[in-house]
Amino acid sequence: NAGVTQTPKFQVLKTGQSMTLQCAQDMNHNSMYWYRQDPGMGLRLIYYSASEGTTDKGEVPNGYNVSRLNKREFSLRLESAAPSQTSVYFCASCGRQGNYEQYFGPGTRLTVT
């Protein structure tokens, strides 16, 4: 079991470029999440998907889009990157509904110049 995997681990973008962060889990979990982590801000929820085919906004969705491609995969897209999106991005998944125990990927460190 790989758990939750994220690619890439590191990325540098120029302002205005686009990119997609990939996340996959092999635990057959229904729910998946994207967070960003900034110093002193903790983790803030960007988007989440409670089940395949559904997505919902979290606390800080502006500037991002997501796709729940299938049960395993949940991608995060930055259409036009801005320096304010420099952050560490974490994907997480959660098993049965009501469990709330989230499993985290190792993170993607993104720098936008």
Place this chain on the structure above:
Amino acid sequence: AQSVTQPDIHITVSEGASLELRCNYSYGATPYLFWYVQSPGQGLQLLLKYFSGDTLVQGIKGFEAEFKRSQSSFNLRKPSVHWSDAAEYFCAVGADRDDKIIFGKGTRLHILP
């Protein structure tokens, strides 16, 4: 909406000393509460969780936490810290659907030799 406050941004304790990290939450119903730990450059790992029942919960790595409804608190404790406990600790509260959880801003623990 639920919220979590961790009043201490940094805590420094000597190795072998006891530890208490504070967490206060705001939520209308019985909360689901969590403590996660993040070592430098790593993702988050669940230390322990409270759903119901005994208000003193035991976790991994010798940590425990006590739920006090009257004080809206869920403080994390360890009787004797080790240098390897140096990390950032996040308290989180679960919502009542979609397995969404909200994180506090974290407390960074420093250990003096």
